[in-house]
Amino acid sequence: MNEINASKLWKQRLLRLHVALGMVVSLVMYISVFFGIFAIFLPYLQVWEKPSRHIERTDVAQIDYEKMLHQVLEDPNFPKNNLLITLPGTKGETALSISHRFSAPRFFNPISGETLQDEGAQTQLASFLNKLHYGKVLDFDKELFGVAFSFFGRLLFGFMAVGVMSIVISGVILIIIFSYKNKPKTPQALFSRLHVKIFTWVFPIFLLITLSGAFMNLSLLSSVPMAKLASDGKESRIDAIIGPVLFPKEEALIASSETAVMLPIKTLIAKAQTLNPQINFQQVKLINWNAKNAQIELKGYDVYKPFLNGGVFNKPSLTLSAVDGSLISEQKALDRSWSVFFAEATFFLHFLAGVDIISRTLVALVMVASALAIGFGVMLWLEKQAKKFDERIPFYHWMAKFSLSIMVGAIPATGVLFVLQWLLPFDLADRLLWQKGLFYNAWLATLFWAFYRFNTYQAAKEFLALGGALFIGSVLLHWFTLGFFPLSAILGVDLWLLVLGIVLLWGSRKLPCQPEAVASFWIKKEERA
């Protein structure tokens, strides 16, 4: 009997732990997942948001690189050696950029060779959405206030990710020990079933991505003591110790005093492609250009070895002589050490380096399912709370309103962000600050509206309708401002936003408003009977 009681008590405590921890981290997790969905499409969004990038894609083997290179070399303030050419198509970028490690990049139209007026800090929609995903929420200035809050945000999101891992593990145990096979007859039972069913399918991917997220946000904290420990107190910076492993020191090649005629860069790229057809080249480094010992180093991503290369630490490369195109050295994707592969794989799980649109869409769909599952978990808790209240008055709970604002209110607030992208003039002073500030205020306004409405479903309906209208509006404003770009990634983003807007409007139309209609919306009458 005691054993039965102990087992029952353990199950009960595990469930309570799961619920309590879930309610603590669910809203932060939802924010991370919600903006993470946008961050998955970051390469496409950062092209969509910039008018200067509304140019056609081109074949990297057909570009006249020298035309743009000469413009940079003529600039007396730009470094001349070790120039980096980032090829169009890298991370979704349509422009060609020439940069140096210590100089801001210059952007060019790869077809015409003309310099592009980069919008720079005036537009950072995609970057801001990405920062919202990992908690760098208040980096509006570089002074103490902004830095401290952005650090706090990342810390909060990091601990949240650790909490989520505990929730997922306890959730999996609960699924194993409890039976969830009964047909739901109440909204509460349905929310429980949906929460369990969705996470049963998506938890392995969700757990892996959360694990890599926790690793990224929290490892900063542990790096200083670890660095001190490993170096007997000599170093406090972790990069001084592991940097040489991840980024091997490159020996500087002294330029020859004799000059020589360089082969065209497109010829060298074509030659490198012949030598290693598996690499999708992304960046070219020009070493001692125009000297007799000039070299060209081509780095990229081996598409046949995902997870292990192409991200931050492991980029397979070929180095050719720029004079005759002969191969000087080659580093293949699998030439590095296992520690590099580990670091690369962890980052790959989060950055999806080199991943195509179909795979990105699949990951995004998993994240949408996860966001819905988190939402159903919170609704389940709220349904339980609602039973404790008197039925003669509407359920008016701060957590219901707060959750509504965070989870559903985030949709119209993000819609405001997209509309402002095309509504605010690009030469407006502090444009980004206005955009961010109005976005936060729009989000705060949804909190006000959630408390204003007694009926939470009605407020949710209004948020969905407003969000849908704003996303569709942002596309129309985009077309009105810059025109229509057929058959391009830019049109793809437009269509994606249009579909999102239509789905939100449809959801708003379907969602019930009256209390008596709510129960029949979730559970059909015959099922309830």
Add this chain to the structure above:
Amino acid sequence: MKKFMMWLMVLMMPTLMCAHTLLLHVSDNDDDTLTVKGEFSTGEGASGALVKLQALGSQEIVFQQRLPDSSELIVAIPKVPYEVILDGGPGHQVTRKGIAPKAGFEKTATKSESAAPTKAMSQSVPLALSVCLGLAFVLLGATLFISIYNTNRLLKKLNAAKS
């Protein structure tokens, strides 16, 4: 053990790791010249980074040159108080106080020399930040008000129903 520690370090690696830390070393050569060396915390040289010697007060750039392939530069010490800046591109600047020549600086920097506005003066709060923060406080106040107002309405309704 060391290998294990290295593995553990990679595991604990921060995102900031992606950008190495830029370091600036300035040393006195005792002949009224100084050696400026730039490198990354990983030991890699910083050739191509821009070295600037900026006068204190007037903010005048008295010397500027990019680091050569050796990542080292020998510069004559200016006669006026100055600071050494290693410019590693947007957002990456390292600054060190300038070493004085053997005979000392000819004149000291005074506040009256300052051509540029002081940091406090130049950092006025942007209009966007003021407006958005003001609006945020209004919205927060309105939310608190409506929450209290609606709660009271519900309590009255509940009391009326009970009585």
